[in-house]
Amino acid sequence: MKPIRLLAIVALIAASPWSLAGEHVISQKDKAFSAKTLDIKAGDKVAFRNDDAFSHNIFSLTDAMPFDLGTYGGGQMKSVTFAKAGKFEIECAIHPEMRMIINVAP
């Protein structure tokens, strides 16, 4: 492959928004999220890892992208990709005191 063609392919991949998507992990431990707020970019994926011995749940009622990841036990992880920008309030249906904010920049 000619160097210039290879360069073009690399440039195309780098320009793709999904290639820049980041991955973040939030721990759920002692009935609390490991962070109160998280700043990410649209297209980033956030994994919620249950580090407790009991079940947790993740849901958000934010209008831009309401979702419910359901209930999952200790040691398990569920993730969601934030395709849209906005301020997302994340909650656990089982532990109402668990709340965090994810700010998604365009």
Next chain:
Amino acid sequence: MRGKTTTSGAAARWLRGIALAAVASCGAVAFAEESMRVDGALLPRDSQDAAIFRGGLVYANYCVTCHGINADGNGRAARLHNPRPANLRASDKNDAYIGLIVRRGGEALGRAPGMPPWAEELTDEQIKDVVAFVRSVNAQHR
């Protein structure tokens, strides 16, 4: 967008506070009536009224998000679930079955997976109490 989300969160917390206050005030009225009836004695811990009062507090903290302040299945998170949360006012299930659903969750019983298993979070007494509360708001109970 940002403001709307914040308002939604604040409203949710406000609603939960109102729910708690409403449940507590109902319980307080029952408590006062019972106190007068027995000439100032405290509500017996093992009475049905005491169980309903305690169950109302459990409900307001854990169940109201999906089942709603009126226990009709229209909580603020109800729209995330299909099937929607049960209308507890119209439930035809007996106490034992309601207790089982609360304890083991919907999926274990072949019902809606959106209902979490609460046995890890709630004590046996709390589950018994919340069943008493659900029974007290159930139309078929009256």
